[in-house]
Amino acid sequence: MTDLDLRTRLAQAADTLQLPLSDTQLDQLMAYLALLGKWNKVYNLTAVRDPAAMLTQHLIDSLSLLPALQRHAAGKALRLMDVGSGGGLPGVVIAIVDPTIDVTCVDAVGKKAFFIAQVAAELGLPNLHGEHARVEQLKAPPFDVITSRAFASLADFTDWSQMHLKSGGVWAAMKGQHPTEELAELQQRAPDREVFHVEQLAVPGLDAQRCLLWIRPKAPSPAASA
């Protein structure tokens, strides 16, 4: 597949997701794909090597989160943390597609966080930052939204990052199949949190189940706060 074929596939996927992308944004996503391919061996960013597979399984998969995220933002600027971001998925894709979202990609592996900083510099993205830290040890001002993809169980993800959530903030966890067991574990281990919305994500060109779980701290019951 040529670069032009890949770009066409990306543009078609964005159309299907009803995400209006400028030529500059398409160029930035293609440049990010090239950087992932170029630095993968050095930084161990992904097990996927083929550019067409990387495009669908990583970039377009991450793109499928954007309509839901923008609906949540409802036009407001957001501070977002992407936990266990690895090579920047979905964080880098979010930062490219929506400049009103300020994205911090956090990873416990230094070279991955360094790669994010390199992407931000090479693509000219002032709203993208890389942080090298275990999320539970990170020092940072709080975030409106905390995302993750292929990271940890829902209970661990929300436990480890809850001190970073702003009052009124939410978690958005990207998962494959509906994670029934993880949801039961979350309910048992963290009764102070609630899953308030589960939505199916359709990834153009990918025949696989994907869902997005929205989670928030439960409001204290009137009896508890009396």
Ligand SMILES: C[S@@+](CC[C@H](N)C(=O)[O-])C[C@H]1O[C@@H](n2cnc3c(N)ncnc32)[C@H](O)[C@@H]1O
């Ligand atoms: C399977 S990778 C997923 C990467 C990316 N989100 C994706 O979808 O391709 C999980 C990442 O989480 C990072 N990680 C594991 N534990 C972490 C922690 N406690 N804090 C921050 N990052 C962590 C790992 O270094 C790894 O890069």
